[in-house]
Amino acid sequence: MSTSDAWPALPYEEWKDTCATLHLWTQIAGKIRLALTPWVNHSWHVAMYLTARGLTTSTVPYRSGSFEIEFDFIDHALLVRTSDGARASTPLAPRPVARFYRELFDLLAGLGIAVRIRTMPNEIPDAIPFERDEVHAAYDADAAHRFWRILMQSDRVLERFRAGFIxxxxxxxxxxxxxxxxxxxxSGRPAPPHPGGVPNLPDWVVRxxxxxxxxxxxxxxxxGPVRYPAYYAYAYPEPAGFSAARVRxxxxxxxxxxREFVLPYDAVREAAEPESTLLEFFESTYxxxxxxxxxxxxxxxxxSPDR
Incomplete structure (x- = not known):
């Protein structure tokens, strides 16, 4: 596989509408997991994970069993699978967030899963409740597939970076x-209380x-202010001199x-050795x-064991 295939281009302006819609679709699935799992510090219980085909909620407990919701960016389908072998799916295709919201909850109901979520999106200014959002309706399958492939490559490097920390x-x-x-x-040390102020996110969650x-x-x-895909690195609390640090x-x-370092994705994908370039950014900013x-x-x- 060539570097351009492994690290595909993804100009933000060309898929921003799909990006916004997909962001909201993943929030619906993520909030279902949030509603049914115990609270873990730093909100680690709400996150999704990469799969060989897309993104998954991972296992969500329900009654005496479990289920998962997966976004498949190869066949472009949303799948719900249960621990008793049942499954349901709907295509990932252009449609408003409100319709996607109804369809996903219909899939769950058909599998005997009943759950309620708070329908206001998080961390988005001027948010529209999911059930009323007829504005966001784009889905460019090729762009969504390239986004997932970039996540896969990034995940590979982030896992290498993580391995060096005990x-x-x-x-x-x-x-x-x-x-x-x-x-x-x-670091292991407590931090001063965070000021909060994230749109549509309670301050106590941020703290x-x-x-x-x-x-x-x-x-x-x-x-927002970054109109291109990028890697980032930040510290909280930010130590004196961090903004002036020499990083690679x-x-x-x-x-x-x-208040963070930003490395354009294109600087990585166009590098002679993208993985080494990206790892250098993560290690130097840390x-x-x-x-x-x-x-x-x-x-x-x-x-790290691989060094």
């Missing part, structure tokens, strides 16, 4: 609220997420607006956060 660390997971793939390392010092990084398809590769820049923040790095790190 302190508390999140899984590599996909947050449907912010619509990004992320991994987070922890739970940032209850302890973190260095986090991941992939985001773009939006040279294409990485600190965004004062986002080193800046940990060194400037006074983390006990010898106690928290190890040489």
């Amino acid at each position: 302190g508390k660390c999140s899984p590599v997971h996909f947050f449907w609220g912010s619509f990004d793939l992320a991994v987070t390392r922890f 739970d997420a940032y209850s302890h010092e973190v260095a986090s990084c991941g992939f985001w398809p773009g939006g 590769p040279d294409a990485a820049r600190y965004s004062p607006e986002l 080193a800046a956060a940990a060194d400037l923040g006074g983390w006990d790095r010898p106690a928290l790190e190890r040489e």
